[in-house]
Amino acid sequence: MAPPFKILIFGRTMAYRHESIPAGIRALHRLASASLSGAHPFTAEDSEDPSLFNPTSLSAYRVIVLLQCSGEFLDDIQLDALKGFVRSGGGVVAIHCASFAMQSSEWYGRLIGTVFDNHPDPQPGRLRILDPRHPNMTCQCSPDDTDTRPGEEALERTWLDEWYNFKTHPRTGSTGGDLHVLLSVDEKSYKGGKHGDDHPVAWCQSFDGGRCFYTSLGHFDEAYEDEWFTGQLLGGILWTAGFSSVNNGP
Template sequence: MNRSLLPLAVIALALPAAAQAQAQYKLLVLARPSTYHYEYIPIARDSLERLAKLHAFELVFTNKTNVFEGDLSQYAAIMFLNTAGSELNAAQRRRFEAYMRAGGNAMIVHRAAIMPANDWPWYEKLVGRTVGVHPMLQTGVVTIVDRGFPATYGLPERWLWSDEFYVTSNPYRITIDPVLNVDESSYDPRKIWPGQMSHPMGRDHPIAWHHRFEQGRVFVTTLGHNGEMYRDPQYLAHLMGGIHWTATGRGQRP
């Protein structure tokens, strides 16, 4: 080896990985176990860590809500992964509200869209829709509403997918931009547990959307019920498209 190259080689070996491949942005993911959502956590963490390495962003994955007591401004986006805002205490909620009002961005995934009634109306407005009861997990056909949005780029026009297709309402009259719909003719929207009732929403049944809230971007996908979904390449492409847009505001087709 050329002796003149030795110092450069030593320097390269001494540099930390982050310095050799600078992260584009920092994403905070809050994922806490609950009665119906816990087995997904190690699978989702592994998949998101691989996405972070592949797409050169920094990932902070935690189940501790006290992270909201620290400096949130360092995060380009915060993902609530199957973990709703009801998990935050009053002080943590105020910090998150301030983060959004300062231009922060949020991504809401599946169970994170469900809040107890009147618990935190601000968070329900951030989500953009209020989730009611939902049919049992079934296989249905997901359709593309906005082909120009990054969370659709890895999906076919009609995507056969199995999930809980949430029924939502809009009590706060929030305007959203739908990204994905579900075709209710492809499953039974009334199939639910004894003692409950689920009503179809009709042709307009959004299951993923985006909008602006306070001073930031919000992307919501109600898909992602069970752990195996976080190994599926198409679902991960859907998530990555949402992450990219939420964190950077880029990637939409004009």
């Protein structure tokens, strides 16, 4: 078995702070603990200390999880260290409010894939699972939670969250990578959507030498107790770490 790699869970906020950050930290530590008996073990450290964003410190990690970071959470030197980490092949998993961060940096926006604009009040919506076979989608919905509409292959699931609208559409923005949409939300299932029939909410891409997985889901504590959602975080960690297979069993 290969030695465990390390991930950094970083939850610093300089603007809005989500109450679900502690739940996210606990969930990610649980995933790390469970991975130690699997094929791709990893350990997790959590911090809000931006001084870690220097080349020496970041070289210890294979993946950085930006857990609900907001505002200008890095200065220019620290942002340069993140750029160096990605350009050296590092992985980034960005969750929910991370698209609301570092709006001064065009590079950061391309790393995430787009920039948060606004959202309606939290409400249930119908998710479309566009690529259930992608390595990031490690946990499939149970039959009770999914259906397939006539003529469509996409699985579907009802989910309660904040449905983010973005300043530019993720598929058409200039990311400099190969952004691949994994989940979208049906705007007819809730009120307040701004992207029409194609509203991405989670995607992944190779970018500037590294890999990034972003999900706009995860507003509530309950998401981090949900195996379907945390399975995607696990898949994102392993995929951004460079593993094509996410089978983490013994």
